[in-house]
Amino acid sequence: MVKKVYGVGIGIGGESLTLKALNILKKVDKIFIPISKRGKSSVAYELIKEYIKDKKVEELLFPMSKDKDELKKCWEENLKKILSEEGEVALITLGDPTLYSTFSYMWKSLREKGVEVEIVSGISSIFAAASLLNISLAEGEEKVCILPQGKDLDKYLDDFDTIIVMKTKNLENILKGLDRDDLTIYLAKRLGLEDEKITFGSPREINFNEFNDYLSLAIIKKERR
Template sequence: MSRLIGVGVGPGDPELVTVKGVRVLREADVVVVPVMETGERGRAEATVLHYVPADNVVRIVFALNERTDRARREAAWDAAGARVAALLGESDSVAFATIGDPNVYSTFTYLAQTIGELLPGTVVETVPGITAMQDLAARSGAVLTEGTEPLTLVPVTAGAAVLKDALAGPGTVVAYKFGRLAAEVATALRETGRTDGAVWGSALGLPGESIRRASELVETGGPEDGPEGGPTAAPLPYLSTLIAPARRDGGRGGKL
């Protein structure tokens, strides 16, 4: 019986792939990496090539950024699923490399569902990976949780209102995929009083890495800077991550 294994390869730094992840990638008959239609090398592929020979890597196109045309997105998923199903028919094990973790906003979820329909009985497994929020927390010194604090993870692609609701609540809030909505994120932070202490990062572990205070997302100026002189934000990479730590004023162990 063939196995499809989703392997989390972290946010970009090849040193953050787990020992188990490296072993599974090397033991797999084939390693699939997702690419966009434009064909450029993505983070998952670049990371995998540190550990696996290029001859054992198969690039498959996914509509990774397609959100407006559902029919086109579904067609791309179907085509990718059919390609992976063919590989499974020829192999005992196929690993699919995904940035971050395969169970956190990963393309692997859709692939696994498709394979379950095309090849019932295929064993589906996952190997966890380091997430962008963990990497950003480590690099910036931001503490994600203490004591009884909740942790809320929000994809800003769901809308800035979802983020604002989360920021209005308790605990730490992490926002993913907010690069295109940086101005809205800056506004939500300001209106909820969560700008201080918040940090954002992009291209973590890569040559173009940027880690900054969230206050740098906002520039207050004249009417030319934004609507009625409000906050503006420079465009950021799509895969940007924000951490807005919980409000902590109780001293050490104050949230226990």
């Protein structure tokens, strides 16, 4: 049975890798890389392949599906593949493994089977976006919230200084109706990839449609005037 599984956050890839992540990727016997569709290449692998050229890698299918039976079948297959390894392996994930990772289920199942799992932090796209956009996420006593799919956005617009909307393909639908002059919206997509893009502006100015990508996020900030 597999000896140890590392859940390695790769941040936005490239130099955003931590020393720990790189050391682990270099020492493990195999690296499992996630794909969302058979035949499609792995974004996570693309972002770090320069560092793991001679490593044994194996794809695991994690479909972007809402069909619970299909998902369960894939997860069990993936679990079986990981368990059947002999040595230490890593499973890589974009960003950080503790924030909206598809693999939380995997870590739990592995631990239930008595397998040692170690989570290795990565730079979340939230922080990568803030640095590229040259903004602070929060200062002093400012409050921040993260709303997946923009859930309950209207409810929190007045309360929070910074709101992050992520885990959606439809930033446009969620944000285009925001008719307020006190907000600046910062958008980032596909960070670390060739077609990465950032922009910012008032809700009325922004061209949202280029940011309708699952690997995108919005940082909404209330401007003090």
